[in-house]
Amino acid sequence: MTTLRLGVFEILTPSNGVPTWRHPAGRAYRYDQVSYWTGLARTLDDAGFDFLFFADSYGYPIVDGVVPEEVMTHGILFPGYDPMLLVSAASQAAPGLGIVVTSSTSLEQPFPTARRFATLDQFTNGHIGWNIVTGSTAQVTEGLFGITHADHDRRYDIADEFVDLCRTLWEDGWDDGAVVRDREADMLIDPSRVHEIAYRGTHFSSHGLFKVPPGPQRTPVLFQAGASGRGRDFGARNAEAMFIQGQNKEQALTASRDIRARVAAAGRDPHDMRLLSGVTVTVAPTSEEAHRKRRELEELFSMDDAAVLFAGFTGIDLRGLDPAMRIEDVAGTDQGRTPLDRYRTVSGVETVRDVLEAFRVQERGFVVTGSPREVAEELVETAEFSDIDGYMLEPTFGDDGAYREFIDLVLPELVRMGARPRETDRALTLRERLGFPAGAPRFRPS
Numbered sequence: 001m002t003t004l005r006l007g008v009f010e011i012l013t014p015s016n017g018v019p020t021w022r023h024p025a026g027r028a029y030r031y032d033q034v035s036y037w038t039g040l041a042r043t044l045d046d047a048g049f050d051f052l053f054f055a056d057s058y059g060y061p062i063v064d065g066v067v068p069e070e071v072m073t074h075g076i077l078f079p080g081y082d083p084m085l086l087v088s089a090a091s092q093a094a095p096g097l098g099i100v101v102t103s104s105t106s107l108e109q110p111f112p113t114a115r116r117f118a119t120l121d122q123f124t125n126g127h128i129g130w131n132i133v134t135g136s137t138a139q140v141t142e143g144l145f146g147i148t149h150a151d152h153d154r155r156y157d158i159a160d161e162f163v164d165l166c167r168t169l170w171e172d173g174w175d176d177g178a179v180v181r182d183r184e185a186d187m188l189i190d191p192s193r194v195h196e197i198a199y200r201g202t203h204f205s206s207h208g209l210f211k212v213p214p215g216p217q218r219t220p221v222l223f224q225a226g227a228s229g230r231g232r233d234f235g236a237r238n239a240e241a242m243f244i245q246g247q248n249k250e251q252a253l254t255a256s257r258d259i260r261a262r263v264a265a266a267g268r269d270p271h272d273m274r275l276l277s278g279v280t281v282t283v284a285p286t287s288e289e290a291h292r293k294r295r296e297l298e299e300l301f302s303m304d305d306a307a308v309l310f311a312g313f314t315g316i317d318l319r320g321l322d323p324a325m326r327i328e329d330v331a332g333t334d335q336g337r338t339p340l341d342r343y344r345t346v347s348g349v350e351t352v353r354d355v356l357e358a359f360r361v362q363e364r365g366f367v368v369t370g371s372p373r374e375v376a377e378e379l380v381e382t383a384e385f386s387d388i389d390g391y392m393l394e395p396t397f398g399d400d401g402a403y404r405e406f407i408d409l410v411l412p413e414l415v416r417m418g419a420r421p422r423e424t425d426r427a428l429t430l431r432e433r434l435g436f437p438a439g440a441p442r443f444r445p446s
């Protein structure tokens with residue numbers, strides 16, 4: 001049996017998706033403490049998880065120019081801190097754990113982005129990953145940043161070049177062995193092995209030296225989550241791991257076939273791409289107890305809160321629409337075409353009301369509820385059926401309790417089934433942990 005890759009989906013906000021801040025297992029009193037995150041990282045590393053993922057956005061839910069009251073009263077994607085500043089601390093606490101941070105190609109600049117990730121590759125000893133995102137709302141680009149908002153496909157054209165330039169800085173600026181540190185020879189760095197970059201593109205250019213020596217991975221492991229055709233082509237060209245939001249096995253299979261075909265079209269082995277789906281696991285010693293906990297969780301998430309969160313992710317205010325309206329009649333937004341698309345193929349989801357209910361209970365991927373064995377078997381069976389490589393676990397009530405339960409109850413079952421290794425080697429880089437050879441990626445898009 002192949003190994004399931006396992007990560008955890010986090011976000012530096014008071015609750016993660018479902019607004020659970022008042023629940024005893026919420027984390028609203030701890031999410032702003034570094035110690036909470038270093039503790040979580042250590043727990044995951046000790047259990048052998050492959051990575052901790054931080055989603056990020058400068059924005060917040062806004063509907064028709066107004067911030068809905070629930071955003072602040074219920075802490076929906078608000079407030080929020082910068083996860084990149086946590087990475088070094090988390091990595092010190094969890095030296096074997098991959099840490100994946102999100103950074104935007106529409107809002108940042110390639111040169112400082114390359115510098116940050118090269119630094120983090122060194123500081124994490126080869127455990128850093130970059131979740132490349134292009135999406136943002138005009139509220140963020142034009143409002144918060146005061147820059148021009150490019151449309152969806154053009155953002156990906158810009159992103160292709162952004163990543164090309166970063167890769168050039170990481171891969172071409174320094175030869176192996178350039179860091180000599182030879183006191184006798186009075187040579188710290190060998191100048192003949194450090195090269196000027198001369199990059200001139202349509203959107204970006206850079207001439208000169210890149211000051212950061214290569215870390216163990218050189219290029220961070222590149223993650224992406226395109227759902228549109230253009231987004232998936234970008235991922236197929238650049239990424240080593242892509243996220244899908246599996247709603248059911250059939251839909252996940254359709255997504256994985258589509259992405260792997262695009263990977264092949266980009267001249268790569270279609271299985272040189274790790275496909276990972278979000279999953280919310282609610283597990284308890286018995287199936288009944290697990291289902292009771294799951295009902296408790298769903299009751300915490302009102303339709304109104306779900307609508308605000310949905311608007312935050314997609315820019316679409318479903319609350320302002322007739323609940324009986326059919327989804328094909330809802331106009332997408334530039335930010336949010338694909339989030340609605342993903343419901344178009346789910347049976348039983350036909351109206352605005354159905355989308356909200358589906359989103360409320362199945363916000364970000366598979367929902368798996370049951371006894372330890374039931375959960376483990378469903379995870380393995382779903383991955384095999386839909387040809388995906390693993391999962392990113394979502395928290396349930398907010399704090400790290402869901403992961404601890406998973407570690408105590410489900411992991412031993414997965415190990416028993418041969419779907420997770422008994423021991424993990426902390427010296428492996430994130431790229432190796434995902435089953436790729438050491439060092440930089442083998443492919444270099446043309």
Ligand SMILES: Cc1cc2nc3c(=O)[nH]c(=O)nc-3n(C[C@H](O)[C@H](O)[C@H](O)COP(=O)(O)O)c2cc1C
Pocket residue numbers: 054055056057102131132133134135136224225226227228229230231232243244245278338339
């Ligand atoms: C698991 C997952 C995590 C994501 N994380 C972020 C994020 O942190 N920030 C962000 O702006 N978008 C995030 N996205 C959105 C994607 O980057 C992408 O824009 C979205 O899936 C729509 O695809 P498209 O850009 O091809 O239309 C995430 C999507 C998924 C499925």
